[in-house]
Amino acid sequence: MEWFSADDYELAREVLQRGIAAIYLVAFLSTAAQFRVLLGERGLLPVPDFVRRTSWSRAPSLFRFAYSDRLLLAVTIVGSIVAISLVLGLPQTGPPWLPLLAFLVIWALYLSIVNVGQTFYGFGWETLLLEAGFLAAFLGSRDAPPPLPVMILFWWLVFRLEFGAGMIKMRGDASWRDLTALYYHHETQPMPNPLSRSAHLLPRWFHRLEVLANHVSQLVVPFLLFVPGPVGTAAGLIVVATQAWLVLTGNFAWLNVLTMILAFSAVADPAWIDDGSRDPTSPVWFVVVVATASATLLVLSWRPLRNLFSRHQLMNASFDPLHLVNAYGAFGSVTTERLEVIVEGTVEEHADAGWREYEFRGKPGDPTRRPRQFAPYHLRLDWLMWFLALGRLEPWFLVFLVRLLEADSATLRLLRTDPFDGRRPARVRARLFLYRFATHEERRRTGLYWVRQPVGELIAPIGLESGGRVV
Known part of the structure; x- marks a missing residue:
């Protein structure tokens, strides 16, 4: 089944599986350190109170059956152990059901956390991590090539992430349109980092160039991700480079690092990677599972697609309680003070x-x-x-x-x-x-x-x- 195999994206699969798992590990460790104070039994917004006033259909979570701070800690420990095994590449050496199960476990555990996390987990990168983790479950193991439908869905995810952010900026604030947004943003962003002040004090012509480069990378480059080969590779690397600048100049949790990992999905293997010993086909059951999941995600993509071109575009919105296909965007408006x-x-x-x-x-x-x-x-x-x-x-x-x-x-x-x-x-x-x-x-x-x-x-x-x- 040649249509099913993305033979030139073995390295991309390795980066996706290990990288996404590494971000899950950071997320579980962050939760273990902060959740009980913010949302625990005696937290600022206690989970038991939230569960009593909301329904399962709105926010499915294993904590609806019971919540305790000990159970929360157990969930983070189990999630961290499974995530570490994926970072080390252990499940990927087995049959494809093994990484499938491992990613679904960490996705389900973190979904349970996010869906009761209220405002403390109401960030776009939480939803992005959930969507990425669910999609990574269908990348398979090393005994067969990566599934092409899943790789295309990763490109579609990066497209929504970048193009959605670009459109929300163009619609939202005149400072993005007149190229002055970064006169202010390095200084007024939520949490500056050690280089933010240096970036802010750069010449204003450089800030205008930054905004222009941002528009190109978010409004033009994402369309090139769907062109396999050198064009898609170049597009993916441009996204990686622009996100690296954001890593250098700000503290946006794992948003930028995860975007870099996801953008690597478009980077084709260099010529020296050639695993001729690998079975060129996937088990029939895995093909059926991937095809079913891909078709489901394609159907769920309609509302996010329509949102991209809506005059009332939503930013960082989930259209289903499982956070499978979402809308993204950031800083549609920029504060000047x-x-x-x-x-x-x-x-x-x-x-x-x-x-x-x-x-x-x-x-x-x-x-x-x-x-x-x-x-x-x-x-x-x-x-x-x-x-x-x-x-x-x-x-x-x-x-x-x-x-x-x-x-x-x-x-x-x-x-x-x-x-x-x-x-x-x-x-x-x-x-x-x-x-x-x-x-x-x-x-x-x-x-x-x-x-x-x-x-x-x-x-x-x-x-x-x-x-x-x-x-």
Whole structure:
């Protein structure tokens, strides 16, 4: 069955299977470290409460049968072990049902997490990882060539990811159309990294060139992914290169790294790769399974396809509860100023005395501290603090402040520093500051990475009465 085999994409399959599994490993480790504080039995948005008010059809998850923090930890351990085996390539050495089963296991486990993760798991890269993991299940093992229908579906995934992002930009913000978006974006992006300030301070002509290159890579290049051979290879490598620049200049969790892995699906094998010992055919049962899955995903692609060309294009939307074929996009609008929520506490009863800052791990705080690199690891609390500064005051934040008033050790471990060394503050508050990167001259003169000024109060000082009531 020559139509079924993608003989020139053996290396691409290796990169896809091992790379996607590696991102699953990062996702499970991130969940093990943060989920129980954010969403556990005593979390900011407890899973049991969410499950009671939602239906299985809306959010299928094994945690609907029961949830406990121990069960969550067990799920992350099992998922991590299976992901490690795939990174090492162990299931891929067996029959095709073995990697099929392994990928379906980690997909189902992570689906169970995402579907109860609420706003803390409401990011486009969570859905992207689920779609990629499900699709990777049908790549087969090394005893037969990669299935061509699955490789084409990977190209279709990268097309939606890139073209969708390009279209949402062109529709959403005039700064993308007039090539000025990157005058601001390196500075105002959710979580800058060590090179973001240097990128921001590059000449404005370079920023315009960046935006123009972005439009070419997202609006033109994706169409070339479907041309097998050198053209598709070049298109895939262009996507890899543009995503590598985003990795160098920002902290977008695993979005950019995973996109690079997926784009490699279009890269044909170099001439020196020739595995003549491999069986050129796949088992009939596997052909039937792949054909059935491919046909199902093709049918589910109609709504995402229509969304790409809709005037009311949705960004990072799932059209089915299993997250099988989705819509993607990012930064349809660009903020021109950076607001930061700074959380402070005091041990003094008088509300105007002794205020000290809580430092978060990734988001800007201390103006003298250089931003750090965390991606592909995902700091979920820090990311949501960026959305909070945009005006999205959500219920979880008040619970977070209560946990600080309680000096909850688990919550404090999510932070970089606790200014009170485990003692309970009498009051906490949240203030808004306007941040901008220090210029080269300001950096030399003051040693600052950021220049900031207060602009208002988000949450007035609150404390706890003896009965635990917020006052």
